[in-house]
Amino acid sequence: MADRQVKYHSTISRRDFMKTLGLGGIGLGMAGMAPAIAPAAFKDLDEVLASPEGGLNRPSWVREVDKPTVDLDWNVIQPFDYREVMFVKGFVKSVGEEYARWAGQAGAANTKLWINQRRPGFTLRDYALNASCRSYAFDSHSFLGYRRSPTPDMLGVPRWEGTAEENSRMVRAVMRLYGADEVAFVELDDNTEKLIYTHDTDGKEIRIEHVSEPEDAEGYKVIPKKARWVIVYTVKMSYELVRRLPSWSAGATVYHAYSLGPYLQDRFQDFIRTLGYMCLGECSPNALGTATGFGAMGGLGEVSRVEHLITPKRGLSHRVFKMITDLPLVATKPIDTGVHEFCKTCKKCAETCPAEAIPSATEPTWDVPGPFKRPGVKGWFRAEPRCYSYWRQTSTGCGFCLAVCPLNRPQSASYFSTMRSVISKTSAMNRTFRKMDDILGWGARQDYESFWDLDLPTLGWD
Amino acid sequence: MKRVKLTAAVALICLVAGSSVITGACASTEAAPTPPFVPPEYYGCLQVEPQDLINIYFTGYGDFTATEARYNELLYVFKDQLVDERMFTGLEEGFIWVDYVKCYLVNPDDMSRFEPGDKIDVVGRNKGPTSYVIAGLKFTECIVLPAGSVALPADADAGSITPGY
Numbered sequence: 001m002a003d004r005q006v007k008y009h010s011t012i013s014r015r016d017f018m019k020t021l022g023l024g025g026i027g028l029g030m031a032g033m034a035p036a037i038a039p040a041a042f043k044d045l046d047e048v049l050a051s052p053e054g055g056l057n058r059p060s061w062v063r064e065v066d067k068p069t070v071d072l073d074w075n076v077i078q079p080f081d082y083r084e085v086m087f088v089k090g091f092v093k094s095v096g097e098e099y100a101r102w103a104g105q106a107g108a109a110n111t112k113l114w115i116n117q118r119r120p121g122f123t124l125r126d127y128a129l130n131a132s133c134r135s136y137a138f139d140s141h142s143f144l145g146y147r148r149s150p151t152p153d154m155l156g157v158p159r160w161e162g163t164a165e166e167n168s169r170m171v172r173a174v175m176r177l178y179g180a181d182e183v184a185f186v187e188l189d190d191n192t193e194k195l196i197y198t199h200d201t202d203g204k205e206i207r208i209e210h211v212s213e214p215e216d217a218e219g220y221k222v223i224p225k226k227a228r229w230v231i232v233y234t235v236k237m238s239y240e241l242v243r244r245l246p247s248w249s250a251g252a253t254v255y256h257a258y259s260l261g262p263y264l265q266d267r268f269q270d271f272i273r274t275l276g277y278m279c280l281g282e283c284s285p286n287a288l289g290t291a292t293g294f295g296a297m298g299g300l301g302e303v304s305r306v307e308h309l310i311t312p313k314r315g316l317s318h319r320v321f322k323m324i325t326d327l328p329l330v331a332t333k334p335i336d337t338g339v340h341e342f343c344k345t346c347k348k349c350a351e352t353c354p355a356e357a358i359p360s361a362t363e364p365t366w367d368v369p370g371p372f373k374r375p376g377v378k379g380w381f382r383a384e385p386r387c388y389s390y391w392r393q394t395s396t397g398c399g400f401c402l403a404v405c406p407l408n409r410p411q412s413a414s415y416f417s418t419m420r421s422v423i424s425k426t427s428a429m430n431r432t433f434r435k436m437d438d439i440l441g442w443g444a445r446q447d448y449e450s451f452w453d454l455d456l457p458t459l460g461w462d
Numbered sequence: 463m464k465r466v467k468l469t470a471a472v473a474l475i476c477l478v479a480g481s482s483v484i485t486g487a488c489a490s491t492e493a494a495p496t497p498p499f500v501p502p503e504y505y506g507c508l509q510v511e512p513q514d515l516i517n518i519y520f521t522g523y524g525d526f527t528a529t530e531a532r533y534n535e536l537l538y539v540f541k542d543q544l545v546d547e548r549m550f551t552g553l554e555e556g557f558i559w560v561d562y563v564k565c566y567l568v569n570p571d572d573m574s575r576f577e578p579g580d581k582i583d584v585v586g587r588n589k590g591p592t593s594y595v596i597a598g599l600k601f602t603e604c605i606v607l608p609a610g611s612v613a614l615p616a617d618a619d620a621g622s623i624t625p626g627y
Contacts, residue, residue, distance in 0.1 A: 095502075103502035104622030109613035110497070112620050117610065122497075246496060355499040386499075393505070393612070394497045395623045446495065 055169065056182075056332070059411070061421040062312045064333040068296040069340035070303045070364065070379050074191040077376030080290070082197040086384040090372030094385040103392035111395045121247025121448025130248040130396075133255035140202070141262040143216045143283050145269030152276040159276020164328040171329065174271055175233055178264040181318060182311055184298030186230040187331040188324070192297055196223070196289040206288070214280055223280055229329040231268075231279075232294040234311060234318035235260045238460030239410050240451070242317045245399030246354075247448040253460055254319065254397055258285040260459075261321035268323065277327040290374070291320035299332045302339035305380045306349050306358060306401040310339045312420065315408030316401075338423035338430075339407060343380070345427075346434045349401035352444075355390035357383040358401060403444035406437035410462065498607050504585050505616035507537035512561035512599075515588070520597040530590050538601070539585040539614045545576050558606070560584050562598040572606050581609035 083089050092100045114122035152159045162170065172183040186192055193208060200206050205220040215222040241253035265281040272279035282288050292309055295301055300320065301309035308316050312335070350360040364379045373381055391398050402408055407423075409416040422429050437443060456462065515538060519529055540560050549558045553573055557566045565584050567573070576582055586604030591597075613620070 099502050101622070102505050102616070105616045105618065105620060106500070106502050106505035106613065107623035108620040109505065109616035111623060112617065113610075113613040114497075354496045389502050390499050392623065393500060393502060400496055 055172070058335075059312050059417065059420070061337065061424040063336045063424065064299060065336045066333065068303065068334040069336050070296065070377055072378075073366070073376045074194070075376075077191070077194050077374065079194050079196060079198045080374040081199045082201050082287070083199050083203060084372055086372050086388045088201075090370070091385060091388050094370055094372060095389070099389075103389050106393035107395040110393060121244065121249060121446075121451075125452070126248035126448070129252045130255065133252040133259060137255035137258035138284050139259075139262065140283055141265060141281060142269070143200075143221050143280055144214055145273060145279060145281060146266055147270070147273060149270035149274045151273055155274075164330045167327050168330045171231060171327070175231070175264065175268060178267050179235065179260055180233040180264055181236045181314060182300050183231065183233040184295070184300045184332040185329040186232060186294050186298040187329075188228045188230060192230070192294075195293040195297070197287075201282075201284045201287040204283075214278055223324055224278070224326070227278055227280060227324045227326040229325050229327065229331075230289070230294050230298070230322055231325060231329070232291070232298045232300060232320060232322045233261075233264070234295075234300060234309075234314065234320055235264070236314060236459075236461045237317045237319065238456065239317050239408075239462050240454055240456060241460055242399065242408065243403045243443060243445050244448055244451055245403045245444075246394060246396040247451070248396060249448065249451050251396050251399070254399065256459070257319040261285055261319060265321065265323060272325055272327060275327065277325055279327075280324040282321060282323070285319070285321065288322055288324065291322065294322050295320045296334060299335040302335065302337060303377075303379055304339055304405070304407070305343040305347070306405070307379065307382060308402070310337075310405070310407050312337050313411050316405055317408055336424070337420065338425070338427060341427040342407060342423050342430050342433075345430050346406060348404050348406060348434060348437070348443075352400065352404050353387075354398070354400055355383075355386045357387035357390070359383075400444065406434055406443070409442060498605075498611060500585070500605060500607070500612055500614070504537055504539075504605065505612075505614060507539045507585050507615045509541055509615055510538050512540050512543075512563050516562055516597055516599055519591050519599070520594075526594070534588055534590040536588055537585065538588055539583055541583050541614070542581050542609045543584055545580045545582055546578050549573075558584070558604075560601075562596075563601055564592060564598065565601040565604040567604045567606065569605075575608075576606070583607045583609050583611070583614060585614055 084093075086094075091103075095103075111122075111127065115124050115127060168185060171185075175183045188196075196208070197206055200221065204216075206223065207220055208223045208225055210225045211222060212224060212226075214224055214227070235257045237253040237257045241250040244250035262282065262285065269279040269281055280288070292303055292307060295309045296303050301311035304310045304316070306316070309318075309320060310316055311318060344362050347360050347362075350358040359380050359382070361380070365381070366375070366378050367381075368375050368377075369381045369383060370385075372384060387398065407420070409419075411417045411420065419433050423433065515533070518533060519526070540563070543560050549560070550573065552559060552564065553570055556570050557564045558573060559565075565586055584601075584604055584606050586601035589600040589602055592600045607614070
């Protein structure tokens with residue numbers, strides 16, 4: 001293996017990779033202008049392994065730490081039933097059937113009203129864009145994979161054997177080729193296993209058992225105990241659209257990311273199958289286990305005041321997905337980039353939330369607001385019934401908190417990368433950065449109609 | 463050394479931020495506020511003109527007890543109400559006048575978004591007559607909204623929408 005890497009391109013540099021994309025000489029500063037998806041001219045898997053795409057590619061100011069920046073009490077954390085979340089039973093349980101019914105009717109009535117009024121961001125074309133993405137976002141996908149590619153047995157060859165390090169680089173490279181942004185790995189142990197749901201988004205019980213093969217049966221699915229690694233990854237959303245949330249057109253970027261995650265998963269499951277391993281996927285977005293939990297444990301980002309992950313490179317403009325495999329991988333560590341400390345004093349999301357659903361307390365709490373939340377995490381917890389009421393009556397997923405967040409800004413701009421770098425080292429400037437964000441008017445744009453004149457890059461990945 | 467680094471960082475930030483003011487100013491745009499939050503049960507309100515509701519209580523020789531039992535505690539919306547100076551006279555006490563209805567607001571600061579000449583919708587809970595001496599009603603838990611900004615009352619035939627991420 002090593003010989004072949006030397007023979008081919010074991011020393012491929014970032015510059016070489018940019019050349020491959022046809023961008024050599026333009027430099028890193030212009031990297032943001034690269035096409036979102038460009039065919040990389042890899043000759044073989046060794047070349048993929050050696051490419052920069054196989055590495056974490058994090059900014060230098062990202063610090064790896066032993067535990068996430070939110071406090072966790074693993075003695076209290078227990079496996080959670082997805083059916084209890086706000087989107088499923090949680091809302092009706094919290095507010096009652098009458099209130100929930102009105103929330104749905106309000107959404108339908110407002111939709112009709114706003115389309116007829118041609119309210120900016122809520123016109124028929126905004127609705128059409130949203131609905132076109134939404135209608136594919138939550139399609140069912142396979143826990144086991146579609147199994148269209150051959151196994152090593154079918155080919156009459158031994159399965160792939162690589163070290164955990166090689167495998168990790170390979171997985172990351174392949175996932176990025178498919179369109180993933182950040183890719184991290186979490187090893188399942190007695191604690192992290194608790195982040196897998198007791199019941200999945202399709203209502204099936206999830207069992208972890210000492211069996212050789214996974215199973216997707218009537219009423220339950222089985223994860224073999226030997227599948228010890230969770231691949232947790234992000235798919236980008238468009239900054240330009242995120243800052244126009246909560247309009248219907250901007251919401252399309254959320255649904256679009258949700259459509260792309262399973263698209264990657266389908267292909268990746270077959271890739272792993274042909275290598276001779278198993279890869280268990282989400283039957284729909286947000287399935288299998290808690291995205292924020294695995295993301296924080298794997299160091300994709302840090303848990304913020306709005307309970308989403310803030311990543312070093314994309315802030316809040318991403319969606320998180322996960323798969324489970326028995327291919328040995330190297331677990332990535334949690335990170336500290338100063339997000340938790342920044343959230344303590346910023347509070348911009350709490351101050352501007354249209355539903356007044358985000359807590360403004362400086363310090364996080366162990367107290368969860370209801371049975372729709374899993375105890376054992378010291379965090380800030382949204383008043384989700386109120387948050388979700390707003391979603392329903394506006395027929396959006398809102399997301400105004402994403403639009404206003406000072407940490408959700410493009411790192412291609414030197415100011416923001418400098419800001420994140422400083423925040424990662426000291427909290428002394430946090431209040432100043434928050435004020436700067438207000439003064440300079442970055443963030444949420446409510447001239448929703450301007451979206452239609454944007455010259456967006458491919459997939460909106462600015 | 464640490465201090466020098468920090469000073470350098472601050473200087474850099476000021477420099478970059480300064481140059482970004484122009485960009486930021488160019489990016490600022492006409493604001494169209496996010497849709498307002500309205501408690502969902504408010505969408506089940508009844509639309510009525512203030513005088514019509516007052517008349518139910520104060521005209522004829524009605525049975526006050528029966529009238530109160532029938533109309534008190536219900537949610538009503540007054541649509542397209544013209545904002546005038548009189549409306550604001552009780553604001554310090556937390557209410558606005560809509561005709562002869564004292565509407566106590568959930569958030570009195572909301573009125574700062576409006577000025578005489580604007581039109582608003584007011585939705586709140588009817589608490590019945592302030593007294594039976596002067597014709598007037600009291601509403602509580604009131605929310606003021608730009609006229610026509612949300613579908614109050616909701617059309618029961620519009621169906622139901624359940625978004626989810």
